[in-house]
Amino acid sequence: MKWRKLIxxxxxxxxxxxxxxxxxxxxxxxxxxxxxxxxxLGKGSQExxxxxxxxxxxxxxxxxxxxTFSGGVRGGSGSQATLTMDDVAxxxxxxxxxxxxxxxxxxxxxxxxxxxxxxxxxxxxSVDYLGxxxxxxxxxxxxxxxxxxxxxxxxxxxxxxxxxxxxxxDPVGTRIRIRNVPFMVIGxxxxxxxxxxxxxxxxxxxxxxxxxxxxxxxxxxxxxxxVSAVSEEKMTQAQxxxxxxxxxxxxxxxxxxxxxxxxxxxxxxxxxxxxxxxTLTALLSAIAGVSLLVGGIxxxxxxxxxxxxxxxxxxxxxxxxxxxxxxxxxxxxxxxILSLIGGVIGILVGLGIxxxxxxxxxxxxxxxxxxxxxxxxxxxGVGVFFGFYPARKAAQLNPIEALRYE
Amino acid sequence: MNMIMExxxxxxxxxxxxxxxxxxxxxxxxxLAITQGEFIAVxxxxxxxxxxxxxxxGCLDQASGGEYFLEGIRVDTMNKNQLADIRNQKxxxxxxxxxxxxxxxxxxxVELPLLYSRTSRPKMTRDRAVAALEMVGxxxxxxxxxxxxxxxxxxxVAIARALVNDPAIxxxxxxxxxxxxxxxxxxxxVFQTLNDNGITLILVTHEADVxxxxxxxxxxxxxxxxxxxxVEERSFAAVPVSGNPKGKDENQ
Numbered sequence: 001m002k003w004r005k006l007i008x009x010x011x012x013x014x015x016x017x018x019x020x021x022x023x024x025x026x027x028x029x030x031x032x033x034x035x036x037x038x039x040x041l042g043k044g045s046q047e048x049x050x051x052x053x054x055x056x057x058x059x060x061x062x063x064x065x066x067x068t069f070s071g072g073v074r075g076g077s078g079s080q081a082t083l084t085m086d087d088v089a090x091x092x093x094x095x096x097x098x099x100x101x102x103x104x105x106x107x108x109x110x111x112x113x114x115x116x117x118x119x120x121x122x123x124x125x126s127v128d129y130l131g132x133x134x135x136x137x138x139x140x141x142x143x144x145x146x147x148x149x150x151x152x153x154x155x156x157x158x159x160x161x162x163x164x165x166x167x168x169x170d171p172v173g174t175r176i177r178i179r180n181v182p183f184m185v186i187g188x189x190x191x192x193x194x195x196x197x198x199x200x201x202x203x204x205x206x207x208x209x210x211x212x213x214x215x216x217x218x219x220x221x222x223x224x225x226x227v228s229a230v231s232e233e234k235m236t237q238a239q240x241x242x243x244x245x246x247x248x249x250x251x252x253x254x255x256x257x258x259x260x261x262x263x264x265x266x267x268x269x270x271x272x273x274x275x276x277x278x279t280l281t282a283l284l285s286a287i288a289g290v291s292l293l294v295g296g297i298x299x300x301x302x303x304x305x306x307x308x309x310x311x312x313x314x315x316x317x318x319x320x321x322x323x324x325x326x327x328x329x330x331x332x333x334x335x336x337i338l339s340l341i342g343g344v345i346g347i348l349v350g351l352g353i354x355x356x357x358x359x360x361x362x363x364x365x366x367x368x369x370x371x372x373x374x375x376x377x378x379x380x381g382v383g384v385f386f387g388f389y390p391a392r393k394a395a396q397l398n399p400i401e402a403l404r405y406e
Numbered sequence: 407m408n409m410i411m412e413x414x415x416x417x418x419x420x421x422x423x424x425x426x427x428x429x430x431x432x433x434x435x436x437x438l439a440i441t442q443g444e445f446i447a448v449x450x451x452x453x454x455x456x457x458x459x460x461x462x463x464g465c466l467d468q469a470s471g472g473e474y475f476l477e478g479i480r481v482d483t484m485n486k487n488q489l490a491d492i493r494n495q496k497x498x499x500x501x502x503x504x505x506x507x508x509x510x511x512x513x514x515x516v517e518l519p520l521l522y523s524r525t526s527r528p529k530m531t532r533d534r535a536v537a538a539l540e541m542v543g544x545x546x547x548x549x550x551x552x553x554x555x556x557x558x559x560x561x562x563v564a565i566a567r568a569l570v571n572d573p574a575i576x577x578x579x580x581x582x583x584x585x586x587x588x589x590x591x592x593x594x595x596v597f598q599t600l601n602d603n604g605i606t607l608i609l610v611t612h613e614a615d616v617x618x619x620x621x622x623x624x625x626x627x628x629x630x631x632x633x634x635x636x637v638e639e640r641s642f643a644a645v646p647v648s649g650n651p652k653g654k655d656e657n658q
Contacts, residue, residue, distance in 0.1 A: 002521070
């Protein structure tokens with residue numbers, strides 16, 4: 001028999017028992033829908049995490065001074081002033097693995113602009129800071145090396161600060177006051193949103209590091225040093241090299257001497273996030289696998305019923321010249337089509353659920369087309385696997401007995 | 407060598423079943439020769455072996471002993487797939503219960519054997535099915551489903567299905583068993599017309615009336631041929647098949 005005819009016959013038989021067919025495919029629908037929706041949401045959240053981590057900075061390595069320890073009281077991270085501008089200068093000399101270096105003198109300050117005031121984080125940073133943290137300018141310009149050298153009183157404002165101090169206005173060219181020191185606003189930053197830790201990355205004011213160090217701070221305390229590796233592949237070497245440089249600078253030549261700083265990079269965060277989502281995906285896949293198994297058994301069950309019901313039809317077909325193989329193919333195709341119908345409905349339902357949850361909860365939904373292809377192939381496979389036994393049963397019927405079957 | 411090749415040649419056919427540990431000889435040495443154009447009625451009480459004989463001649467079943475030649479080809483040694491192809495190409499079946507596929511149009515029912523054919527071209531399928539339905543006077547019922555047709559019409563669809571592949575023989579197992587007397591004559595007239603056109607027919611029946619429409623009667627008893635004779639006073643159906651289709655519509 002021709003394939004087109006076989007498929008037509010299979011559809012006729014499925015449509016004759018609409019309700020039954022739908023109930024049978026329910027297992028497949030649920031299984032496929034859960035796989036598709038979970039994978040779409042899982043992939044989406046994984047992508048979210050990646051994006052968030054990347055938004056912290058490109059190939060960024062963060063170095064914090066070690067905590068103080070005196071009389072049993074431990075200060076927080078960065079409470080010890082072990083990082084200096086000399087360290088920054090030494091790190092800048094290393095160009096094989098390190099592209100950008102910036103100190104981070106972080107001060108929490110009340111900022112006044114006209115009638116408005118706002119408490120925010122004032123960061124004294126280098127000219128390379130934008131490149132390290134992936135900030136971009138939305139207006140005006142960034143400060144230059146000359147501004148740093150001259151300890152210029154210039155500031156670049158984050159989106160949140162602009163919104164709070166200059167609602168609906170362009171602040172470039174206006175003056176703000178930080179700890180009663182007047183600063184000229186020379187630029188504004190594009191919004192980066194929240195960091196993966198939930199911090200508002202736009203609630204920030206950037207000023208030249210020297211300005212912060214000598215006009216607002218004690219002239220030596222660096223809250224952190226941020227470094228950008230030349231590439232993602234060179235992260236490890238860059239981190240190792242930075243460690244070596246800092247140990248040499250801090251005269252920690254003995255192997256027993258512990259680092260007086262803490263160095264970390266974002267790939268650690270990514271791999272941790274990846275591990276969590278990986279475990280989650282494995283768990284969900286297992287659940288989906290079980291529901292697909294149950295769906296497949298449902299199809300096998302209904303195909304067995306169908307073979308019994310249509311024993312006489314099988315007998316007729318055999319009497320007029322159908323080979324066993326013809327009957328086998330007919331029922332196999334019916335099982336596969338039944339399974340595929342479930343699969344296709346499941347994909348649609350799954351996408352609906354994923355996008356529904358995505359829009360309600362604001363989660364990112366990412367549908368990998370290969371997942372759709374895989375789902376279709378897998379449901380077809382389930383159809384073949386679970387349809388084979390009933391189809392073989394049909395093909396092995398004795399035509400005489402099948403014709404006599406009431 | 408015979409000049410006329412027999413359509414069917416059975417040599418000492420045996421068939422034994424085991425039922426509840428007991429061996430039953432359904433056929434016990436049947437030899438038979440049927441030439442082209444014959445119209446044979448096989449008669450006998452139930453258990454006489456006539457159904458088994460039909461099943462073996464129809465290649466639905468295989469003999470446990472003996473030789474069976476169909477159009478000169480030995481078929482008793484064939485495998486299942488070969489037998490399926492023989493059934494498809496050389497044998498047409500007509501059953502007591504019509505055995506049409508439900509919820510399938512008359513035309514599609516008749517097309518079915520052609521779909522399983524390994525030789526026919528798909529383009530010819532519809533034309534040949536329509537021609538077969540015309541031969542049984544149902545050209546105007548192509549798209550009707552079995553439940554929209556009367557018993558006599560259903561049986562005529564079944565006959566059309568049996569002859570669509572141009573078989574060597576048509577085997578009819580109690581084809582009038584489910585029909586009233588008027589429709590029985592109707593169906594028998596179809597058979598007689600087909601036979602007049604040269605088609606070999608073998609008809610199983612237990613009714614002497616029905617058998618009298620055939621040319622030759624074979625009577626079975628205890629798995630053996632008890633009697634094999636020509637019909638002396640042959641009955642003829644009055645109405646020609648395709649003469650007046652409207653007058654023969656017994657329903658609706």
